[in-house]
Amino acid sequence: MLEELTAGFPILSCILFLPVVGAAVLWVIDEEDMVRTSALTIALVELALSVFVLLRFVPESAAMQFTERVRWIPALGISYHLAVDGISVLFVGLTAFLTVLVVIYSWDTIRHQIKLYMMCLLALETTTMGIFVSLDLILFFVFWELMLIPSYFLIKLWGGGAERHYAALKFVLYTLLGSVFMLVGIALLNINYHQWASLHHTDQIYSFDLLDLLMVPIPVSQQLVIFWLMFLGFAFKAPVFPFHTWLPDALLEGPIGMAVVLVGLKMGTFGFMRFSIPLLPDASKSETVVMVVIVLGLCAILYGAWMALVQADFRRLLAYSSVSHLGFIVVGLFALNYQGLQGSLLTMINLGFSTAGLFFIAGFLYSRQQTTQLAAFGGMAKQMPLLATFFLIIGLASIGLPGTNGFVGEFLILLGAFTAKWWFGGVAVLGVIFGAAYFLWYYERSMLGPLGAAVKGTMSDLQPRETIIAVSLSVMILWIGLYPSPFLRIMNGSVQALVDRVSQETKVSLEGNRFGRGY
Amino acid sequence: MGEYALLYILFAPFAGALALIFVSNRQPLLVRSIASSAAFVSLLASFYLFYAYDPVKGGFQFVKKYEWSKQLGISLHLGVDGIGTPLVLASSILLFAGIFVSWHIKDRTKEFYIWLLILAAATIGVFMSLDLFFLYFFYEMSVIPMYLLLGMWGSHTKKYLEMTDPEDLKLRDSVGFILNFGSNSKEYAAMKLVLFLSAFAVVALMGILLIYKYSGLNTFDILVLREQANLMNIPALGTTLDRIIWVLVFFGFASIAPIWPLHSWSPVGHAAAPAATSMLHAGVLMKLGHFSIIRVAFEILPETTRELMPIAAVLCMFSIIYGGFVAFYAKDTKYVIGYSSSSHMGYVFLGMAALNYISLSGAVIYMFAHAMATGMLFAMAGWVYDQTHTRDIPSLGGLSNKMPFISACFVVGCMASIGMPGTVNFIAEIMIIVGSWNKYPLQVIVAMLGIVLTLAYLFKMMRGLFYGPMNQKYSHAHDAISTVDRLPLLIMISISIGFGIFPMHLYDVVRSGVDPLVARIMLVVPVAETGEGLGMTGKATTPDMSSTPVTAHKPIPYTPQVSREGRE
């Protein structure tokens, strides 16, 4: 019954545009509480739609589902092509979920221009959703770039730090710098398609559509060029190791909500998985690429962890831990085997709960002491047992304790990396140790021990709204940790298709669409 | 109306100007309404033109020809193709917007509008002239009103590039004058602009006259010249005549584009001009250069164009980076926008230099797109200036509280200028990239960095104007509240975003103009001569990879119907 009703219903478009339409509605609302309520309602409806998509999603299938395809700029082969598969569908849910939490979190932590804030947030949701559901590279790029605008304003206008202008600009410039290279890469893909198409006299001589591009063989040398161009785009956004310096700044200076989105939604690595690897399989598996990228990933793991060890500010620590985690993801991705890819994908989702969750924790701490500097804390567990508990749960998830979601992802990544080359895994494992070290070190010094000297007054434990956030995150963490089967089932088909794509020879892809249409 | 659309578009502003002569300045409302209705007629007709232009048929449409001088072979020959149409539309949009932007001008309102209308009408005239004489005629005609507009309604520019002592006129008599940006009075700007442009216009005129003379056809008609003129292989001055003509025409017109290093009139001119003039100036006047090069050099001298266009590809890099850098350093809002314009014109040159369907279409769309984007920015810079009477970025700040609407629009303007997806600029940008990569990868990379740079300085300016602490001196500043004030911005924004999301028709129109041109330019060449060794490094797998779309083996027949219906 429901299926009949919803067949052909453009649900992805609804998901995509609901927030931005909602943002427009917010524009006319004046009363602040009303703004908050409306924003929350919109976010919840969005979440409901996303959950609906997740429920209706056929797992274990590599096919693109909920496809919507409208020709947009036919002459250039640009189309409005939305669809989700096992790789992207989880991000839809995650985005909606995190946005709900951010709205709840921002309920009274954002003290000025709440309306504008909510509008930016919802606009951000639309753009991030767009990144995840677009199958047309230009459409993807559109959202990829548009995402910068709300982000910029969120960091700039609601950031807490003194350097927030710099951080906002740095973030935007950095990302833009990468993405212009990516744009060139996209253009090259299109040119390649065009050449192929004009030789084969297809009716569509230009295309930016992922599925179209997948059918077209690309010479390996060309693939390498495109790969590095796109790599820059994704690596800057991710951020992969040497390109990470915007991250601590943006996270430290920006508002918590923005930080949650930035670290929670791994758009850069998603880009690798969605576009780079399937489109450029030969480049992706070439020796140099794998070595360079994985070594960067390994550097990121150790470097991020070491950096996190010495940070006195929790948000900086999280930023570097995020770098470290991204290292894991990258290593997993370019291990290019089933476990690696699946683990990376799962880890991307996981970080949406764990690292983002830790940012919420940081936010809770921040709203109590107006800082996340270690010096301002100590022995908090006594005053805030609830917060300390959730801190621990989420933190342990972030360091990959078995039973939490972090473990499943990390385990798969390490397994994949180890399978690819033993020392990939061997080095990456060290990150596990350091992960525990920096997290516990910070936890020990902020939460445990006697009450810190600089702690001002008595701090209240978690408020109801905060508890909702913490509990929902913890539930997700434990769910994925203990029973990840639904999630893995969703991924399996697509990951398998991706692995096939990467492992097959170029010749096979010439014949067309094993990956493409059946996808 | 139909076939006379061009005449309506062209002469409505002239008629408005004429009517204004008979109106007293004591009735400003009447003045404004006459001006705006004239512009409105033009705007409506332009929209009609734009949508009535049949891209399938292509070629020059709405052609009207009136004999002017039989002996000299001059006729008022009007007509638009796919390249002129969008530019005509852009001009009339900017004119219409500009009239509302300058709604609050109190000083000699009538005269202002007269000149503004003439300026715009002359610009439009260039876009629709099919006769070299009238092309040049309108070209000059569009330059001259700038002098008055700048000299009378302009504003002195201060604090540009750490300039010193603007009031000390004694400097004018000393050598210090050379390095003195204190000579940044509006008169200086006006004089510089007009002299510079006129001087280079004369250069172009020389080219035009050489064409006229050596074609031996006793006609200025472009359509005739492009079919029959044979200017190749006439030796002159140690080279061939066609090259000389091409260089004269190119640099003569490129000065208004402005190509580096012939740009120095432009920022200072933008800065001194009143907002509406800056809009028209940067929005469409600069495109006269590209347009005229396309019309004259591309149409009449295709082979030479193919041979010499790399010059533009080299210079455009400098334009992009250099303009961007200077914009980054400038402290005056209009200088920033002005330099950004001259930087962005480099993209158009890049698109033109690559000489293929996509990139040239991209260049034309970029002209249209840039008109909207920069028009918005200048309009808003003008608004800020009107409110605060300064354009010095360091002394401004925090205005977003006072003018939320303007600051919001400013964001859109910046985004459009950067080529943020969703605006028509993006479409143009990607087309230029796609088109130019094979031929000029380095330039494309530079252009991409230029985008980053653009974002940097525009955001810097945005921050300087609208965020941060506010100077209490400007607490009286207010937002654009009335419809009249908001209308122009909304028009430009909606056009920019509207075409950004639905660029199909624009694209079709432009393609229909570009395709025959590129075919003309490129098809005369044996395939081996171009593109070889550039771009792809493809190996044995697919040998045909080595050829680029630029050197397509056969012209790809342009059939918009096919792409419109598409597959599925």
Next chain:
Amino acid sequence: MIPLSAYTTVSAILFMTGLVGVLVRRNFIIVLMSVEIMMNAANINLVAFSHYLESMAGQLVALFIIAIAAGEAAVGLAIIIVVFRSKISTNVDEMNLLKW
């Protein structure tokens, strides 16, 4: 028969004299008189050519010149009077308002 060159010579000498007058005299009225001399020189020339070339045009032009000379004298003298009223002088050197 007096050759044409005789008339032209006379005319030239007169013209030069008038020219020198214009250039060297400081009194505006005398400058104007010198102009008259130059005009007469021209007239001689015209009439002489008219005679020798058997064309009436020369005489006609001479006639017009006389008319114009009348006008010139009238306006010139009027100007002198105006200037004299304000400057109490007819010295040309002092009338340099147009300087630079």
Next chain:
Amino acid sequence: MSDLTDLLIKLIPVFPLLAVFVNGLLGHRYSHDMAHRLAWGSVGLSFLCTVGVFTDVMRTGTSHEVIVYPWIFGGDLAINLAYLVDPLTCAWLLVVTGVGFLIHVYSVGYMHGEAGFTRFFTYMNLFMVSMLLLVMGNNYVVLFIGWEGVGLCSYLLIGYYYDKVSAAKAASKAFVVNRIGDAGFLIAIFLVFINFKTLDYTKVFAQAGQLSPDMATAIALCLLVGAIGKSAQLPLHTWLPDAMEGPTPVSALIHAATMVTAGVYMIVRNHAIFDLSPFAMSMVAFVGGGTALFAATIGLVQTDIKRVLAYSTVSQLGYMFLGCGIGAYTAAVFHVMTHAFFKALLFLAAGSVIHALSGEQDIRKMGGLSSRIPWTHRLFLIGTIAIAGLPPLAGFWSKDEIMTHAFANQRYLLYSMAACGALLTSFYMFRLTYLTFYGSSRMDPHTAEHVHESPMVMVSPLMILAFLSIVGGLILGFPPEHGWLHGFLGPVVGVGGEHEAGAGIVVLLMSSALVIALMGWGVAHFLYAVSPATAEGWAERFSAAYRILLNKYYVDELYDLIFVEPLKRLGAMLDWFDRAVIDGLVRGVERIADWGASGSTWIEKHIVYAGLNVIGYGNHLAAREGRKMQSGVVHHYAAIIVAGLFLLALVVQLFAQM
């Protein structure tokens, strides 16, 4: 019956898990009584289930494999949450649930009145769950869940008094050191997966024979690293003594009876792989022997009652490793079980002492307690005798069996290490007993007033444990090498590596062990009961050695110096690197852009503008000078006109001539 067994197996971890959730989420809503009843009740139920399973396994001798649900899967990887219950698991299950149950009961008394009572029991139950998963898992990953889970609980429970800095630090240290081992274990798992494409024990061990010796060594060594971390062997032993910051029941349960033996469990479980690599085996043996001796020496001089026990635990774990290393798996398991009894007994008794002394742990401030807390004294003494290895108590049999095997395998070096360790063990345990219970009282008067015997709820578990310590050895492992346990475990661990020693040798070795134990007792008696001054004299005479021992061979300091400090410094360096180099690069690019901008502006100003202005200025100059011709004097104009005319004429003429 089998179905019922499967159900019981599934239920074993469920009860504590339920208790965790109920206590964890709702614990603050009801009374402590309710909470502890839930806690020990659930463990009790688990124990009952275990007994049920055990009887079935014992009866049929089969192993059960129960899949609960698929956990991690995809591609060629399929990991189920599944249990494998075979005799080995049963043995451990009995110890874990049995001893765990007793300790839970004991804790009710011990923890009475503590803040966070509910939390304590939640953690304890969580520990039970993890430990059960650890021993029941049918594959490496489930083992790993439990492995890390017990680590987590250990962390939580060590840090139970989290407002104590030392506790918090000890907790973190325990976790991090464990993680180092875990990393090794993870690598081992990966290696197993790469080689067998599966992680299920049964499948892995079935194919183990195909493994190349090198790979087997690699896997075994990695596993050993994991085991070393968890079982606090050299060189990762440092966390265990520090772990004594936790409440005493925790020390008893986790850091003596169960968790720390997980390493042994893992090695025994993977004996199929270890057996393939003699090198790894001897590594295990030497690590064990070394640790046994090493920890024992440290135990000689420690003054904290729990620390002595902790080092003794480390030392005893060394015996177990030694047993494993020489292939005496059954003996190792045997020792694990007996050790669980007597060490739990000792810890709990020590806890009782501490309880009686209101938290005093320093044995130098005890003495003469035998009369004040007689039950505790008796029970502690039983434990001491058991560990010291006096027959017929449990410790004797198991330890002797290991030593016998070492001897029988001609591993005399190992044997002598074990023997020395045994001597030392006997000595320091009796030393502890003497210092605590005999002699004159050295207590604070204030403390002394409050000394009291513990309540029944604490003492009764002790009694059960004491009973087990006395008879456990006889029940399980008598006669040596042919006891019930050997028969029970035989199918699992096989008999590989066990050498039949001649009866005579066995008797000889037994008597020598007895002699060693008695020697230790004798020396302790001499030093602490007969002539206490001698002990102090020796301490002074060998002050350097004494100090080294007291400071645990400075291992912690060494690690600080070698690892922690450089790591911190490296972190600081990297932080500098990040700020100066990487961010510096970014800023450098900004700087370059800035230079570019100012440079371009300079060019704009000085070349482009100025160039144009030069033209303008030239014009200006020409005009400025040229205007002087405009003197306003008519004459001048006239003269110029004339001159011009002449020139014109000249030009015309010249042209005419040409």
Next chain:
Amino acid sequence: MIGMFFAYFAVVSIAAGVLTVSLRHPVHCALSLLVLLMHVSGLFILLNAEFLWAVQVIVYVGAILVLYLFVLMLMNLKTDERYFHPWALYILGPAVVGGGYVLSLLLRSPFDGAKGDTPAAAVLQDGNTYAVGIKMFSDHLLQFEIVGIFLLGAIIGAIVLAKTPKPLDRERERL
């Protein structure tokens, strides 16, 4: 005979010209100009231009010169101390050289051209005045009219210029 007359008229007019330029007192100058004009008119006679002679005498001598004299008297000018321009000598030299040069040019030129349609005979037939009139009102009517308008303009201009300005308006002053 005619040569004599020519010589007389030529020499006297040149002499009168020189005097006009060089005499100190303006009235004297005017008088010598009178002489000059009279003798130039004599030259016209020699050239068969009677009408022009009459016009010269009537208009020039009778009207223009009198106008000069009126003005001179109106101003009551005194003789200037330095009536020559300070650059006089610098100008004279080149003027003499230039004049000589022009003369040499004139003397070397043949001055021959197409003959017009009014030979002396035709003129003498109906008289010079008739010939002038016919010519003026047929072929050169437009020029004639232009000159007429020009004269009118000159007269109006002269009147406007020479008009005594009104004293400043009091009302405007008060403002």
